[in-house]
Amino acid sequence: MSAPRLSVPLSGTTRLYGLMGYPLGHSLSPFMHTLAFHHHGLDSLYVPFPVPPTRLPEAVRGAVALGVQGFNVTIPHKEAILPLLDELAPEAELMGAVNTVCVVDGRTRGHNTDGQGFLQPLQALSLRVSELPALVLGAGGAARAVAVALLQAGCPALTLANRTYERGERLAVALQQRFPHAQVRAVPLTRAADSAAECRLIVNATAVGLASGQAELLPAACLRAEHIVYDLVYRPLYTALLQTARRHEATVIPGIEMLLGQGAVAFQLWTGLPFPMDLVRQKVYALLTSSQSAQSGQ
């Protein structure tokens, strides 16, 4: 899926932003930020920077030297970039990962907007995290960001269910030390269904999301109408897990909401302006819906 072409005005004073990752694939960030720049009439450009891991130090120095104002960071650089930056915001330090960099007066400051981006849709539904015992599937970078955000927001009990149990256990131990007020534990992914019964919020932070062709993460029978099911995977818009959850009348949150949320916070950090959420959401949903219809032959 490729985003539609948007015309961008260029001048001698155009400000440059971008995304560093490798490989980059079909990122939605250029589309989202270009719409937001247009909305505010900003003379700014957002471009993909495919940077292989060995060239990350050069790329960061080069971006500063070229006057890039800010950039997002994605797989596989979110952790590797930490020692290359001049300073870190507290949430980036806590998550051990950076997804947004601001360059001010030649100095780089790393932020992590994934946590806030993740929480925004829950806040929009007026849900109190302090009343949401949570089950997080996965133990990679996204699971860590989600778990930290939930525990910081007062989540009382958090279970991590990961395919590689030891990885989940290591993360659970580290989180329990940092957040002693909550109960944090790990279970193997094969036991996730038992934990679902004790939780209100279920988050898929694994890479499993395709509508078909992959084994199901959770048996459908463990999903209930009281559950809020949040899938970080956003292609397809409604993953197999979300489709099943909808059939069980659970509240569902597609991962695109987190992508929009983290982008909104990054945009505000760079420009000081509000992100035009309604406009960008409408365009992004239209784009994902049309590509999903095209793929299913509709």
Ligand SMILES: NC(=O)c1ccc[n+]([C@@H]2O[C@H](COP(=O)([O-])OP(=O)(O)OC[C@H]3O[C@@H](n4cnc5c(N)ncnc54)[C@H](OP(=O)(O)O)[C@@H]3O)[C@@H](O)[C@H]2O)c1
């Ligand atoms: N919506 C958003 O804004 C947003 C933001 C960040 C990430 N994401 C999405 O979140 C997902 C995870 O990203 P990440 O950065 O955390 O990746 P990661 O660090 O590579 O972690 C991948 C996780 O998925 C699990 N996994 C992979 N294949 C699996 C399978 N076949 N069955 C069960 N578990 C499997 C891994 O388990 P093991 O430990 O056993 O390998 C691990 O827990 C990706 O799909 C990414 O696109 C979305």
